[in-house]
Amino acid sequence: xTVRREQYFTYLLLGVFSLIALxxxxxxxxxxxxxxxxxxxxxxxxxxxxxxxxxxxxxxNFASYLKSSAIVxxxxxxxxxxxxxxxxxxxxxxxxxxxxxLFYVLLLGLMVPLEAFIVPLYYDLRDLNLTxxxxxxxxxxxxxxxxxxxxxxxxxxxxxxxxxVEAARLDGSSSWHTLWRVVLPLGRPAVLTMVVLIFMWTWxxxxxxxxxxxxxxxxxxxxxxxxxxxRNTTDFALLAAGAVIVATPVVLVYVFLQRHFIRGxxxxxxxx
Amino acid sequence: xxxxAASLSAPAARRRARVGERPPGEPRRVAYLYILPxxxxxxxxxxxxxxxxxxxSLFRWDGITPGEWVAFENYKAVFTDPDLRSAFxxxxxxxxxxxxxxxxxxxxxxxxxxxxxxxxxAAFRTILFLPQxxxxxxxxxxxxxxxxPDGGLINGTLEKIGxxxxxxxxxxxxxxxxxxxxxxxxxxxxxxxxxxxxAGVQKIPQSLYDAARVDGAGPxxxxxxxxxxxxxxxxxxxxxxxxxxxxxxxxxxxxTTRGGPGGSTSVxxxxxxxxxxxxxxxxxxxxxGVCLAAAIFVLAFAINKFxxxxxx
Numbered sequence: 236x237t238v239r240r241e242q243y244f245t246y247l248l249l250g251v252f253s254l255i256a257l258x259x260x261x262x263x264x265x266x267x268x269x270x271x272x273x274x275x276x277x278x279x280x281x282x283x284x285x286x287x288x289x290x291x292x293x294x295x296n297f298a299s300y301l302k303s304s305a306i307v308x309x310x311x312x313x314x315x316x317x318x319x320x321x322x323x324x325x326x327x328x329x330x331x332x333x334x335x336x337l338f339y340v341l342l343l344g345l346m347v348p349l350e351a352f353i354v355p356l357y358y359d360l361r362d363l364n365l366t367x368x369x370x371x372x373x374x375x376x377x378x379x380x381x382x383x384x385x386x387x388x389x390x391x392x393x394x395x396x397x398x399x400v401e402a403a404r405l406d407g408s409s410s411w412h413t414l415w416r417v418v419l420p421l422g423r424p425a426v427l428t429m430v431v432l433i434f435m436w437t438w439x440x441x442x443x444x445x446x447x448x449x450x451x452x453x454x455x456x457x458x459x460x461x462x463x464x465x466r467n468t469t470d471f472a473l474l475a476a477g478a479v480i481v482a483t484p485v486v487l488v489y490v491f492l493q494r495h496f497i498r499g500x501x502x503x504x505x506x507x
Numbered sequence: 508x509x510x511x512a513a514s515l516s517a518p519a520a521r522r523r524a525r526v527g528e529r530p531p532g533e534p535r536r537v538a539y540l541y542i543l544p545x546x547x548x549x550x551x552x553x554x555x556x557x558x559x560x561x562x563x564s565l566f567r568w569d570g571i572t573p574g575e576w577v578a579f580e581n582y583k584a585v586f587t588d589p590d591l592r593s594a595f596x597x598x599x600x601x602x603x604x605x606x607x608x609x610x611x612x613x614x615x616x617x618x619x620x621x622x623x624x625x626x627x628x629a630a631f632r633t634i635l636f637l638p639q640x641x642x643x644x645x646x647x648x649x650x651x652x653x654x655x656p657d658g659g660l661i662n663g664t665l666e667k668i669g670x671x672x673x674x675x676x677x678x679x680x681x682x683x684x685x686x687x688x689x690x691x692x693x694x695x696x697x698x699x700x701x702x703x704x705x706a707g708v709q710k711i712p713q714s715l716y717d718a719a720r721v722d723g724a725g726p727x728x729x730x731x732x733x734x735x736x737x738x739x740x741x742x743x744x745x746x747x748x749x750x751x752x753x754x755x756x757x758x759x760x761x762x763t764t765r766g767g768p769g770g771s772t773s774v775x776x777x778x779x780x781x782x783x784x785x786x787x788x789x790x791x792x793x794x795x796g797v798c799l800a801a802a803i804f805v806l807a808f809a810i811n812k813f814x815x816x817x818x819x
Contacts, residue, residue, distance in 0.1 A: 242625055244623075257637075260637065260638075260641070262653070263649045322541060337542065344549055347557060349755075350755060350780075352560050353780075353796070354793050355557075355562075355793065358789075378548045381549055385545060439642035442776075445761075446784065464762070485640050485641070501744065
């Protein structure tokens with residue numbers, strides 16, 4: 236085979252598998268735009284019925300679900316980011332007794348599946364009267380995300396030149412001030428990568444919400460979609476519109492910050 | 508990736524300590540204050556529940572009345588109870604679809620790319636990685652429509668091309684439901700393997716290929732002698748990520764089949780939920796969860812060992 240032919244073969248592979256990746260996604264968007272009551276999905280387009288999104292939004296109660304998701308995501312991202320930066324700073328730049336033991340304990344959180352501790356977590360939080368509150372969705376995800384974030388930020392802090400911190404210290408800067416004013420401004424890309432990953436994992440989380448929440452007002456977007464599907468098994472158009480609504484926020488962020496998603500998930504993330 | 512990175516830095520820290528270079532900053536005890544908030548939440552909401560899971564798993568408990576101490580009875584059930592054994596067996600089958608197929612597809616692309624470099628990868632990468640960022644609940648809803656017996660994409664297409672006889676209820680079939688769920692996992696995962704391996708194959712020095720070609724190696728020998736060993740680190744990362752995803756598979760099964768029909772797609776993650784919150788076998792559910800975590804740890808550790816041994 237000539238090089239030219241081998242190039243064609245490579246493009247063919249890339250093209251075919253890109254197409255397979257896209258077909259279900261484009262298909263569900265088409266389905267969301269077709270006539271309501273249509274009994275086929277991915278069918279022949281019969282006009283663009285954008286009103287489906289409004290109907291699904293109203294019938295599926297998605298305003299409430301997206302609000303819950305937004306509250307949980309903002310809280311998880313905010314707490315996890317601050318906690319991870321602080322802990323990563325300590326593990327990456329300070330020397331203290333037990334640092335490696337403590338770090339390995341946190342590393343455990345990178346791999347341990349939620350399925351392994353969801354059962355006692357439910358009973359523990361119920362005893363604390365925390366089930367059916369946003370806190371039941373927020374704190375466990377802060378715990379898991381901080382494990383990842385600490386691991387991620389530690390790698391950044393260990394790469395910062397020590398001379399920079401020494402200089403700040405000689406200037407009389409406290410460790411707190413050094414962290415936020417001197418070192419962290421260098422780490423904006425690392426922090427952004429961490430933030431988009433935690434945003435995505437939290438937005439997409441399903442099992443935790445399924446177990447912890449029975450009050451409809453607290454349902455997050457993926458949980459709401461699951462219930463919407465249960466109520467609405469025949470109308471493909473509305474269900475597809477609901478699915479598109481739930482997926483869109485993360486996909487939008489991905490379109491703009493895809494480098495961060497790909498880099499983060501491939502280099503730092505053992506988390507599933 | 509996590510474990511090797513961590514183990515690399517420990518010797519480096521010791522080396523610094525020997526040289527006597529003082530770490531910058533204030534007295535070192537302040538480090539504990541920086542770690543405290545994150546560690547406290549982690550311990551309270553992840554570590555303690557995990558330990559609690561180990562404790563609960565030693566009881567027969569329905570979640571309401573006092574539990575009965577049964578020691579390792581629940582763990583024995585994981586190995587003897589036919590339903591539990593088949594759930595773990597299904598997880599192994601799903602490994603083929605979640606980890607095996609995506610890696611084979613990724614390697615095929617890597618092999619092609621090693622023969623002829625191509626431009627414009629960035630655009631393909633964006634599309635190939637897209638399934639990774641879509642919520643699995645949405646993915647499951649999407650694929651239910653594809654597999655739907657009436658009006659689904661697959662059956663509709665089969666009828667259109669005159670193969671209507673092959674149309675069936677894919678997710679409702681005892682034999683086909685598990686591979687059908689598995690193929691959803693393949694769809695989610697293959698792009699990740701392709702993106703990883705295309706990046707990895709570009710880092711293999713061209714001189715290795717030139718040397719292989721001088722030795723008269725054909726494309727197949729070249730693949731096994733140069734490309735495959737050169738991608739060892741990337742294969743380890745892909746295996747770790749896909750294996751964890753396969754074993755944790757809850758969302759897809761819950762939305763598409765709820766473990767049915769007749770338990771033919773039941774997997775450990777689903778069994779944990781079903782036992783604990785539907786049939787009131789809280790102790791048994793915890794034991795399954797602990798075994799699942801153990802399986803993930805062992806596999807991830809083994810994959811990393813395999814990658815390190817090759818790197819030497």
